[in-house]
Amino acid sequence: MAHADTLRRYFPAVQQQVYLNTGSNGALPESSIQAMQSVLEYLLHNGRKNTVYAREVQRVSSTIKEMLGQMLDVPSHSLALTESTTHGINIILWGIALQPGDEIIVSDLEHEGVLLPLFVQRDRRGVVIKRFSTAGRKEDWLPSLTRMITPRTRMIVVSHVTHLMGKRLPVEEISKIAHDHGIYLLVDGAQGVGAERVSLRQMGCDFYVFPGHKWLCGPDATGALYIRPDLQIEMFQTFVSSSSLAGSSAQSFSADGSYLWAEGAARFEHLHADLLRLSGLLESLKVIHIQAGLDFIQARIAGLTSRFMDGLLELPEWQILTPRDARAGLIHVRLPRNVSLDALQQMFHQRDIDVKLFAKERVLRVAPSFYNNEDDVDRFLHALFEFTESK
Secondary structure, eight states, X not given: OHHHHHHHTTOHHHHHSEEOBTTTOOOOOHHHHHHHHHHHHHHHHHOOOHHHHHHHHHHHHHHHHHHHHHHHXXXXXXXXXXXXXXXXXXXHHHHSOOOTTOEEEEETTOOHHHHHHHXXXXXXXXXXXXXXXXXXXXXXXXXXXXXXXXXXXXXXXXESBOTTTOBBOOHHHHHHHHHHTXXXXXXXXXXXXXXXXXXXXXXXXXXXXXXXXXXXXXXXXXXXXXXXXXGGGGSOOOSOOGGGBSSOHHHHBOTTSOBOBOSGGGGGOOSOOOHHHHHHHHHHHIIIIIIIOHHHHHHHHHHHHHHHHXXXXXXXXXXXXXXXXXXXXXXXXXXXXXOOHHHHHHHHHHTTEEOEEETTTTEEEEBOOTTOOHHHHHHHHHHHHHHHHTO
């Protein structure tokens, strides 16, 4: 366990508390904070000199995309940097030529960050949103999903790992269904990348969106979007800026109405690059991809989540919702009816344990990452045992 102990030292926040909420926000490594502090110091004393600043932004952005491409098994030019998962979803939905009556099929376990952009497509463009159930075995609901597809269906939208259940959906099989019917597959990867090794080439999806601040342990307002290379030319750039152009504006834009888009998915980037956040994300990716390693991370998370599930079996009244054989990094547990959410939250606060509670669904979510250890698991379980016995 020497490697695990060494990696844990990079994350001061997890040494001060039982941090089990990576599904909401990953802990930041010390090197990311140092990188961002260095950027602020440079800007304070040197200002944002156009040529120097722009070159550094370009270098860091390119390095991030190269590293993400290696992690996801796709070419770096198929990736665009975004501010969040939902930002990427909006780019895709507004970039496709949807018509009134076109259908989008979405699972019953999607996050509001997915559903809200879909509802706007319904209200603004007359798109029909159809929901399918993922309850039970995939052998039961995959045929039902297939039967929902009609000649007007344009896209299927699913989560890689569902945020309310922690269930990894069979995205590879859904991808085959979509492509057999000539429709797109958009995957919300918010709870996938960084929790398990992901090969988008093998997955076969058309679009994949994910944040930098969860399992990749980067700063807020970071993320990326994958667009299958052969589809990039089919999509509209709905939101554009000088960031969408090839090279500098002086080289690729003219006031007479001519312009030249950036190659690859970069043409869909439209935000002014923030060197502060990008530098922090790059350092986090170095820890994830180089120092820890994706195989180690997946094995470590699998071991810790298994330990959680084994321990929770001692509390049968706390119903485990996450399938053991279809899990990634999230474990969801339904609270017993006699448990007060406020009392449970207060207990966790008093013991310095950070987890996620969904009040409406009465669900507790535990999300350990590679920087957690067995003692974190045991302290959580011990706290839950004592809380249950006191009721």
